[in-house]
Amino acid sequence: MATSKPSLLRQLGVFSATALVVSNMIGTGIFTFTGYLAGDLGSASLVLWIWVVGAVCALTGAFCYSELGINMPSSGGEYVYLTQAYGPTWGFMTGWVSFFAGFSAPIALAALAFSDYLAQFFPALHLENSRVLFGSGDWKFTFGGAQVAACLLILLFTTINIFGVQRVARLQNVLTGAKILTLISFIILAFTIGDGDWHHFSVPAVRTSTSSIPTQFVLSLFFIYLAYSGWNAATYVAEELKQPSRTLPLALTVGTILVAALYVGLNLVFIYAVPLESLKGEVAVGALAASRLFGPQVAGIFAALMALSLMSTVNAMVTIGPRVYYAMAKNRAFLASAAIVHPKWHTPAAAIVAQGICAMLMTLTPFPQLAIYIGFTLNIFAVMSVASLMIFRRRKGWQKLRVVSFAYPSIPVIFILVGVWMIIRGVQFKPMISLAAAVTLATGALVYHFRLRARKAPASTVETY
DSSP states (O other), X not given: OOOOOOOOOOOBOHHHHHHHHHHHHSSHHHHHHHHXXXXXXXXXXXXXXXXHHHHHHHHHHHHXXXXXXXXXXXXXXXXXXXXXXXXXXXXXXHXXXXXXXXXXXXXXXXXXXXXXXXXXXXXXXXXXXXXXXXXXXXXXXXXXXXXXXXXXXXXXXHHHHHXXXXXXXXXXXXXXXXXXXXXXXXXXXXXHTOOOOXXXXXXXXXXXXXXXXXXXXXXXXXXXXXXXXXXXXXXXXXXXXXXXXHHHHHHHHHXXXXXXXXXXXXXXHHHHHSOHHHHTTOSOHHHHHHHHHHOHHHHHHHHHXXXXXXXXXXXXXXXXXXXXXXXXXXXXXXXXXXXXXXXXXXXXXXXXXXXHHHHHXXXXXXXXXXXXXHHHHHHHHHHHHHHHHHHHTTSTTOOOOHHHHTTTTHHHHHHHHHHHHHHHHHHHHOHHHHHHHHHHHHHHHHHIIIIIGGGSOTTOOOOOO
């Protein structure tokens, strides 16, 4: 009697899926990017508005991905959608980009932010204390205590994720609960007993950017896009969701709205606590705000809790990423080992390990440039995925969500227009980062056509729904 291959199991409900979305979204961006935005935009109102614009874009994207996900409830997210809409080359490239810019790089970024918050207790872990290995300017590569701590964190969660999704989901639920409780408490206590000043909102900062405000606003959206990027998280584990047609839209929508509210609230706290001029260039903005609001002793508690929150973000991304590579490898569009499911733990163990190694190497790269590279590259494929909805909606039997149908095609068009404008401005004003994204895409296309395409059997295609 033939034994069937181990497969992924439908074990995740609404709460676990929403926790995955929330944990994947809340992390590096909200804990670090406001310091960069303060210098780039120089105005408290613009800093707040850019987070609101990001929330609207994330919500429109979540609505569109919900419709894509309920019609194609297979793990892999954009890989599945782009393969169906534009062909296997684009499907492979989105998975290729996801490996580097979608998960490995954001895991590295979150782990480095974790190190910088931990540096409130161990100063040697500050990013600024890392020494240059080679390179200069924006493209120098560094190593020090921050990178060591970041790599150890990545190794920890990579190991845990090998041993079953249910165990990881329970851990994720605990970490997510602690994260949300910490952030809500921080917001409430800041405005009730914190030593802040509303006058900070009317005091501008001297801008560090020479670009015009409209241009810089668009460029700064790359930071915001990265901060909100987890709104599509549940689509990557669609194959492990119970009742995906109900669970997926709820998880994406509730998770995105909850995170947007927390983001705006936290930015109000940051500016209430610290004048914009003093926020400029700060990485651990949460720790700085806590110190000003409650004093150094209480601030240490919040810094530790925020470091714990970043642990949740790392764990969420370590969980999600390998499901993309699994879906690709299952269709012979990635390394065959990524499709191997552990017979006992039912996890794509080889894919989890490969991602962990790549993420640890990426901790050596510069923080702000890595953030913009991630935002720029992921934006391209998110725009293509939302645009594919207009192709799929012409298919017979396609399930249409009411929220997307309302004033159609306004919701996908809003997302696409903002995304295309970001791409144009990014190419104009960040040519080196645009080039890095282009090189990533080009190498993905070459690997597919010269290495994997020839190996694929003629019948090997993504499942059609």
